[in-house]
Amino acid sequence: MSNIEQNIDNQNLVNNWQQVSKQLTDACNHVGRKSESVVLLAVSKTKPADMIATLAKQGQSHFGENYLQEAIEKITMLKEQPECDGIFWHYIGSIQRNKTRDIAEHFDWVQTVERDIIAKRLNDQRPAEMSPLNVLIQLNIDNEESKSGCLPDQLPELIATIKGYERLQLRGLMIIPAQADTNAFARTKQLFEEIKQRYPELSGWDTLSMGMSGDMTEAIASGSTMVRVGTAIFGERD
Ligand SMILES: *Cc1c(COP(=O)(O)O)cnc(C)c1O
Numbered sequence: 132m133s134n135i136e137q138n139i140d141n142q143n144l145v146n147n148w149q150q151v152s153k154q155l156t157d158a159c160n161h162v163g164r165k166s167e168s169v170v171l172l173a174v175s176k177t178k179p180a181d182m183i184a185t186l187a188k189q190g191q192s193h194f195g196e197n198y199l200q201e202a203i204e205k206i207t208m209l210k211e212q213p214e215c216d217g218i219f220w221h222y223i224g225s226i227q228r229n230k231t232r233d234i235a236e237h238f239d240w241v242q243t244v245e246r247d248i249i250a251k252r253l254n255d256q257r258p259a260e261m262s263p264l265n266v267l268i269q270l271n272i273d274n275e276e277s278k279s280g281c282l283p284d285q286l287p288e289l290i291a292t293i294k295g296y297e298r299l300q301l302r303g304l305m306i307i308p309a310q311a312d313t314n315a316f317a318r319t320k321q322l323f324e325e326i327k328q329r330y331p332e333l334s335g336w337d338t339l340s341m342g343m344s345g346d347m348t349e350a351i352a353s354g355s356t357m358v359r360v361g362t363a364i365f366g367e368r369d
Pocket of ligand 1: 174176197223307343344345359360361362363
């Protein structure tokens with residue numbers, strides 16, 4: 132790609148990001164929330180490291196990745212760049228048991244914890260010199276057989292276990308609802324608040340990750356505190 136093409140490309144990326152940021156602010160204003168109450172997670176899977184660096188320079192600080200090998204390459208590369216120093220990396224892909232060490236050593240957040248065996252390994256493998264790993268439980272809110280996530284029935288037991296792990300900080304819930312379920316955001320918000328009441332000792336319980344490119348406005352209206360946006364910022368993926 133020529134320098135000129137690269138510049139136009141970067142300008143598109145920055146425009147998209149500004150538009151999504153504005154959509155977030157508008158969605159908040161519309162329901163009387165402060166825009167600081169919702170974190171924008173830029174989902175950069177399959178996209179090159181220089182796009183991440185471009186947005187980091189604009190002030191975007193949370194990035195989400197799904198594919199471990201690809202993510203570690205980008206994280207390692209961007210560590211060298213001062214303007215990428217403040218990035219928070221979120222792992223949002225499915226977690227294989229033999230990959231927990233790589234996740235524990237490279238990420239600040241993991242949003243896809245659904246079983247105790249995975250949580251325990253992440254806790255044991257989180258390096259002592261790093262701060263506790265921020266964890267969201269992925270909830271299978273629609274009880275879909277094909278989908279990953281902890282079933283609603285099993286949630287209390289999983290929370291009770293994870294809150295005892297010292298190297299993990301349990302922050303909340305993440306969902307990917309079924310498309311037809313128009314009321315999943317509201318039900319998850321309700322559950323999120325019930326858990327907060329029931330476990331006052333969960334001091335870090337503050338994050339409800341729901342909403343993507345196509346439904347972030349609805350998610351924010353229902354109380355989302357983190358939207359995960361890929362396509363609307365970075366364009367279609369191959
Ligand atoms: C890819 C992905 C996203 C982003 O989806 P878009 O529709 O591209 O915004 C959000 N959350 C998870 C878990 C993903 O895997």
